[in-house]
Amino acid sequence: MPEVYIGIGSNVDRDLNIRRGLEVLEQEFGRLRLSPVYLSEAIGFAGDDFLNLVAAFDTQLSVAELSTRLRQIERDHGRPDHAPKFSARALDLDILLYGDACGLVDGIELPRGEVLYNAFVLKPLVDLAPEGVHPGEGQTFHALWQALSARTEQRLTPYPLEL
Template sequence: MARVHISIGSNIEREKSVRAALDALHGWFGELTLSPVYESEAVGFDGEPFLNLVVGVDTTLTVQELSLRFKQLEADNGRRRDVPKFSGRTLDLDILTYDDHVGQVDGVELPRGEILKNAFVLKPLADIAPDERHPVCGITYSGLWQSYNRDQKLWPIDFTWQNRLISRAF
């Protein structure tokens, strides 16, 4: 069994898209470890704010199998691939970590570089895996978040899934 952390983001039909992703992940993997849901400013382009969270799952699927499922789920939820990389999207799922694998695995960079660059990835990852260590730099995710010094704004929001509040604005 591999422990996998997955980032979810959306800035088009945000609540619907995030709930659809959580429903699919729950159907595939069962129990999910969920970070709070954060709203964040678009990074790299002018656009509507995003909803972001990180989900932890245990799976026997390979990186390639996960990647294919995630691409199909994105497409099923209206994700367009014929637009610039930095643009709005209904759904974006990225494999952040797969156990402690490092390097290119089935065409996926592990651990994903955005962990060290983007608050909307690092903060929710630190929320659910504070004591786990980044497999390259060896620092815990909580330590990385404590030393994060980029000017990216995000804030937790109230969010319900399956008729229960899974995230609360502080």
């Protein structure tokens, strides 16, 4: 059974939607391993800051089945179908890693590209699996974070959300 890492974000009723999303994920997938929560600015559009974290769990679902289930959870939490890529979100759930899958799987590119260039994705991933290896890059997440943090200006602030 593959271990999956999911990026979780919200910039609409952030605290509430993150908590509710995590409750549903735990009901659906069992015990979650969670990173700390971070506050980060919206990227690609002018909007309220996001809360972001990463959850890890094992699943028997295929990538396609998992993606479909995550989209439904987003919709159940107010995200409209066909929402613009860069827009406010009550709940955003993205498959970052699915085991050691690399490449196009069920129409989804894995690992998710954001792992390599968005601090709000990579830092929480490092918190959960610093010695984990990026399937496409062959480097640890810790090494990738050191390289990214040296060159990025993305603001990332720990956020004290009780989970």
